[in-house]
Amino acid sequence: MSYYHIEExxxxxxxxxxxxxxxxxxxxEQCGICTTSCPMADEMDFTPAGIMHAVKIGDKAVLxxxxxxxxxxxxxxxxxxxxxxxxxxxxxxxxxxxLRKNKDHINLEEVKEEELEEDLPPIAIVSALRKFTG
Ligand code: SF4
Ligand code: SF4
Structure with missing residues (x-):
């Protein structure tokens, strides 16, 4: 991650x-409440607060x-x-x-049945579908 600061x-x-x-x-204000509240933060390479910081300083690595x-x-x-x-x-x-560059991250046709958890919450599928529709 770059800490190079770009003027706003x-x-x-x-x-x-x-x-x-x-x-x-x-x-x-980088309070970190989003990070400590996020159920997915442990899996993320940029924490939610880190995402905000990266956008603020123009660090395109977050993309x-x-x-x-x-x-x-x-x-x-x-x-x-x-x-x-x-x-x-x-x-x-x-x-x-x-997605506006047609760089879809998820291709549902390539998702194998065994990759889908039995107890996968419906919201996860809805979210993935929404992300897929670029
Ligand atoms: S986005 Fe996160 S770090 Fe920024 S003010 Fe809100 S809770 Fe705090
Ligand atoms: S999963 Fe996404 S929407 Fe939910 S708390 Fe984390 S960053 Fe926010």
């Missing part, structure tokens, strides 16, 4: 994410992170953020940047 007006990633999500990412695809769009972070930021929309915006 030159930060293309921030501008794009804010345009797509409608959220003001710069409001994030190649597994975290944006691991996010289950459960909205726990959204409900708990003290700054009222809808982080689920931010991760969706990052996925959209991929």
């Amino acid at each position: 007006e030159e930060n293309e990633l921030l501008a794009k994410v804010e345009e797509i999500s409608g959220e003001i990412v710069t409001l994030c 190649d992170s597994k975290a944006i695809w691991i996010c289950a769009s459960c909205f726990t972070c959204t409900v708990r953020c003290p700054r009222g930021i809808d982080l689920a929309k931010v991760t969706e915006a990052l996925r959209q940047i991929h």
